[in-house]
Amino acid sequence: MTAASNVAYDATEVSKVFFARDGPVWALQDVSMRIEHGSFTCIVGPSGCGKSTFLRILGGLETPTSGSVEVSSDAGDQPSAAFVFQEHGVFPWFSVLDNVAFGLRMSGMGKRSREDIARDWINQVGLTDFEDSYPHQLSGGMRQRIAIARAFATGSPILLMDEPLGALDAQTRLLMQEQLVRLWELERKTVVLVTHSIEEALLLGDRVVVMTARPGRVKDDIAVPFERPRTVDVERTLEFGDLRHHIWEALRDEVLASVEQS
Amino acid sequence: MTARVETPTVDERQRQRTEVAATREMTKARRLRRRDLALAILTPVLLLVAWQIAADTELIDRQLFSPPSQTLSRGAEMVASGELATHVFATVARLLVGYSLGAVLGIIVGLAMGTWRPLNAALGPTFSALYALPKIAILPLLLLIFGLTETPKILAVMITIFFVLQINTLSGIRQIDAGIIEASRAYGATGLRQFRFVIIPAALPSIFTGLRVAAGLGVIVITAVEFVASNNGLGFLIWNSWQLFQPERMFVGLITVSILGALLTFSVTGTEYLAIPWRRADRPARRRRTEKKR
Numbered sequence: 001m002t003a004a005s006n007v008a009y010d011a012t013e014v015s016k017v018f019f020a021r022d023g024p025v026w027a028l029q030d031v032s033m034r035i036e037h038g039s040f041t042c043i044v045g046p047s048g049c050g051k052s053t054f055l056r057i058l059g060g061l062e063t064p065t066s067g068s069v070e071v072s073s074d075a076g077d078q079p080s081a082a083f084v085f086q087e088h089g090v091f092p093w094f095s096v097l098d099n100v101a102f103g104l105r106m107s108g109m110g111k112r113s114r115e116d117i118a119r120d121w122i123n124q125v126g127l128t129d130f131e132d133s134y135p136h137q138l139s140g141g142m143r144q145r146i147a148i149a150r151a152f153a154t155g156s157p158i159l160l161m162d163e164p165l166g167a168l169d170a171q172t173r174l175l176m177q178e179q180l181v182r183l184w185e186l187e188r189k190t191v192v193l194v195t196h197s198i199e200e201a202l203l204l205g206d207r208v209v210v211m212t213a214r215p216g217r218v219k220d221d222i223a224v225p226f227e228r229p230r231t232v233d234v235e236r237t238l239e240f241g242d243l244r245h246h247i248w249e250a251l252r253d254e255v256l257a258s259v260e261q262s
Numbered sequence: 263m264t265a266r267v268e269t270p271t272v273d274e275r276q277r278q279r280t281e282v283a284a285t286r287e288m289t290k291a292r293r294l295r296r297r298d299l300a301l302a303i304l305t306p307v308l309l310l311v312a313w314q315i316a317a318d319t320e321l322i323d324r325q326l327f328s329p330p331s332q333t334l335s336r337g338a339e340m341v342a343s344g345e346l347a348t349h350v351f352a353t354v355a356r357l358l359v360g361y362s363l364g365a366v367l368g369i370i371v372g373l374a375m376g377t378w379r380p381l382n383a384a385l386g387p388t389f390s391a392l393y394a395l396p397k398i399a400i401l402p403l404l405l406l407i408f409g410l411t412e413t414p415k416i417l418a419v420m421i422t423i424f425f426v427l428q429i430n431t432l433s434g435i436r437q438i439d440a441g442i443i444e445a446s447r448a449y450g451a452t453g454l455r456q457f458r459f460v461i462i463p464a465a466l467p468s469i470f471t472g473l474r475v476a477a478g479l480g481v482i483v484i485t486a487v488e489f490v491a492s493n494n495g496l497g498f499l500i501w502n503s504w505q506l507f508q509p510e511r512m513f514v515g516l517i518t519v520s521i522l523g524a525l526l527t528f529s530v531t532g533t534e535y536l537a538i539p540w541r542r543a544d545r546p547a548r549r550r551r552t553e554k555k556r
Contacts, residue, residue, distance in 0.1 A: 061448060082449075089445030093463035093540045102459075106450035134540040154449070 007072055008158055008190045009035040009058050014067035015215075016053050026215035027053045030067070033209065033218065037072070037157070040184060040191045042201035044251065045211030046258035051194045052086070052162050054216065058192060059083055059160045081158040082151035086166055090135045090146045096122060097131040099146050103154035121149040124183065141172040148176075152183060161193040165200065177203055178232060185229050198247045202240060203232065210250045213257035220250045328510035336510040337517070350518060352495040356412065357484045357526070360419025365476065368424040369469060372431025377461065382432070393429060397422040398486050405491055415487045422483045426476040427469070434468025435461060467541060470534040477530050481523040496522070 016028040027050035035041055035058075045051045056062040058069060059081045071080075082103060083089075090099045098105075101118035109117075122131050125145040127138075135143050144164060151159055164180075165173045177200060184191060184204070195201050201208045202224055210220040222243065226234045234240050310330045316322045317329035328336075340346040375382040397418060404414035438461065446460040488497025496519045503512035535542070 059448060061444060080450075083445065085441060085445055085448075087439075087441045089441045089448075091442065091446075091460070091463070093466075093538075102451075103449040106455065136540065150449070 006037050007034050007070075008037045008039075009033070009072075009192075010070040011035075011054075011058065012068050012070070014054065014057060014064045014069060016050065016057065016062070017065045028057075028064075029215035029217050031211075031216060031218055035190065035192060037190050038188045040204060040206045041193070041209060042205035042207070043192065043194045043209045043211060044196070044198060044201050044247065045216060046213050046251070046255040047196075048258055048261070049211045049213055049254070050216030051211050054211075055160050055162050055192060055194050080156065081160045082154040082156040084147050084151045084159065084161040084164040086163040090143055090150070092135050095132050095134055096127055096138075096146055099135065100149045100153050102150060103156075107154070117155070118149070118153050121153040124152070125149045125179065141168050141176070144168060144176070145179075148180070148183075152187070156189075158190045159192075161191065163194055163196065166196060173200075174232065180204060181230050198244050198251070199235060201247070202226075202243055203230065203234060208243075208247060210247060211254070213254040214261055219254065220247070222247065326509055328513060333510045333513040333517070337514040340511070340514055346499075346514065346518065349494055349496050349499045349515070350522070352492070353484055353488065353497065353519075353522065356415050356487075356495065357419060357480055357522075360416040360484070361423050361476065361480045361526075363416070364420035364423025364480075365427050365473060367420075368427025368472070369431050371424075372428040372469075373435070373457075373461070373465070375428070376432050376435030376465070377457065389425065389428060393425045397425070398483060401487060401491065410491060415484070415491060418487050419480050419483050422479050423476045426479060427472045430468050430472025430475070431465055434465030437468065438464040466538055470530065470538065473530045474527060474534070477526040478523060481519065481526065485519055 011031060011033045013030045013032055014028055015026070015030055018025045018027055031050075031054060033041075033054075043051045043054065053062060057064050060071075061083075091102065094102065097115060097118055100121055101114040104114035104117060119131065122128060125148055127142060127145055127149070130138060130142065135146060138146075144167065148164060151161070165176050168176060181204060191204075193201075193204060198208075205224050208220075208222045208224060209218055210222070211217065212219045224243070225239065226237075313322075313327065314329050314331060317324050317327060337346070371385075375385060400421070401414065401418050404417050408414045408417070442460065442464065443456075446456055451459050484495070485497040485500070488495035489501040492498045496515050500512055500515035500519070503509070503515060
């Protein structure tokens with residue numbers, strides 16, 4: 001089976017089992033999902049529902065126990081998906097500039113051109129004056145922006161983000177959400193974003209996938225109707241409230257179940 | 263706008279007051295730092311003076327605790343005659359060769375064990391067992407094998423250093439955050455490039471801790487080796503001074519050995535400072551221009 005040309009990822013009945021000390025743990029069960037090129041998909045679900053695992057499987061960092069993921073080869077020789085991790089995963093021994101340029105360096109780009117691109121993205125995320133600083137000299141929010149710039153700088157058409165804003169305080173988070181919307185609307189990359197926050201999913205995504213408690217399955221798949229370009233103002237509309245309520249209704253039982261599991 | 267008379271506004275006066283207070287606080291902090299430094303220097307100086315006085319007034323036995331002035335003049339004699347240089351050179355040569363070989367080997371083996379699982383499985387338990395063995399205890403065996411040459415002396419140092427570095431390098435790799443490894447993989451750093459850009463820099467702080475510990479240990483081991491198995495070097499100088507009952511010569515040896523240890527540790531710390539710029543806490547981020555609003 002080959003994926004249709006406008007499909008970036010076609011996951012079919014993906015299951016993942018981990019082996020813990022007291023027996024196997026089903027992280028994912030028969031998750032099927034198609035992700036189209038240029039779409040922004042948000043995955044929400046209770047803690048431990050395997051949504052991060054699914055993201056890692058999409059990105060090829062983990063292999064599914066069973067099932068398959070078709071990755072479209074449309075991108076040609078473009079670099080594979082760029083990741084933004086929950087704990088940002090920036091390298092403490094590299095300056096901001098070297099961190100942002102890291103993906104390009106690994107794909108063999110010369111120093112001059114990769115640093116030009118990296119500087120551009122450092123500007124985009126508002127870290128202009130900090131390119132020579134080391135991550136430990138910066139705040140958590142700034143480190144997370146390094147991670148986001150690093151992902152965008154690879155030029156990869158696909159971005160996989162695992163709670164990229166989860167570790168931020170509420171206000172910084174709002175600012176970063178606005179920034180993400182802006183960057184995405186500029187570039188129209190294919191984005192899959194895992195988040196805890198329903199509001200964030202509705203603000204950023206074209207589509208919100210709700211997952212069940214462990215073992216993770218797709219419970220609901222909701223199209224987000226808001227026009228682009230978007231601003232945080234959509235959160236004040238009636239429709240936003242309705243959708244948020246709808247998703248919370250779907251999520252509520254799962255969160256309860258996940259609390260009982262742990 | 264009309265020109266205004268240059269009288270300080272309330273705001274300005276408040277700002278000035280705060281600035282004055284801040285300056286005062288800074289001056290106070292600087293004064294305290296200077297006092298700490300003075301105290302740190304004063305303690306050994308006072309101790310030496312007390313020693314000198316106690317020896318001069320026969321409060322302590324001059325035969326055993328030769329006064330600093332005598333040690334100093336003996337030291338000057340030994341420098342002038344070249345005796346001290348001979349011993350220093352012998353010890354430094356053994357120490358540096360043994361230290362470098364042991365460190366390089368230890369780091370290489372530690373890195374290999376940290377990245378290649380079968381090697382770690384094969385060597386790990388044996389090395390842990392050998393680590394507990396006091397390395398100086400194998401000196402007689404080394405002497406038996408190599409005779410009274412330079413080889414057993416250098417080997418004793420080398421083996422000691424090797425284990426410290428092997429263990430520190432390995433634990434440095436073990437402590438690498440899994441998230442960092444995953445991020446490096448996600449960005450295409452695999453194999454040798456992962457080694458160069460991720461594993462080595464991540465393990466570097468731990469390797470330098472090993473190098474620092476090893477510097478002190480190396481001085482201990484070479485001194486002990488020279489006590490029994492050498493007829494030159496600072497260890498020999500100290501031991502021989504005991505046999506000849508020449509305490510001031512012994513003190514010269516003791517002081518030289520501690521200076522040697524301090525210098526070695528200092529150069530490791532200095533290299534560490536240069537090699538790990540991202541660990542320096544004293545370099546604040548540049549913040550002169552304000553971030554642009556977007």
